[in-house]
Amino acid sequence: MTLKVSCPQCQKTVIWQASSEFRPFCCKRCQLLDLGEWADESHKISVPIPVDSAISQEMLDAMEDDILLNNNFFVEPE
Template sequence: MTLKVPCPQCQKTVVWQASSEFRPFCSKRCQLIDLGEWAEESHKISQNIQVDTVLSEEMLDAMEDEFLLNNKFFVEPE
């Protein structure tokens, strides 16, 4: 079964599959219009984000170290 969704910008039907380059948008144009609306703050997340834990510098350093170890893209060349 093929999933079809409406383009969030123009409501044109978009087939949801890997070959749909701009999904959920139907085109680059609709994608850029939406991006522009976010940049102009026409769209926004309506609720404040609740942070349960205050991260200390040590926690942030540990998280960064773990991230760098697990992501070889960020390894500096020797």
């Protein structure tokens, strides 16, 4: 079954498949227009992110381990 979605910018029908380079947008123009609206803060996430949630030392250690294992940016040259 082929999934068809509407372009969020112009409402044109887009087939959702790997060859649809700009999905869910129909073209690069619509993709850039949407990006511009986010940059201009015309779009925003409506629910604020809670900032009062505590992060434990265990959570920080797990995140640090994940970054060190999966990110080559921090690898020292040989």
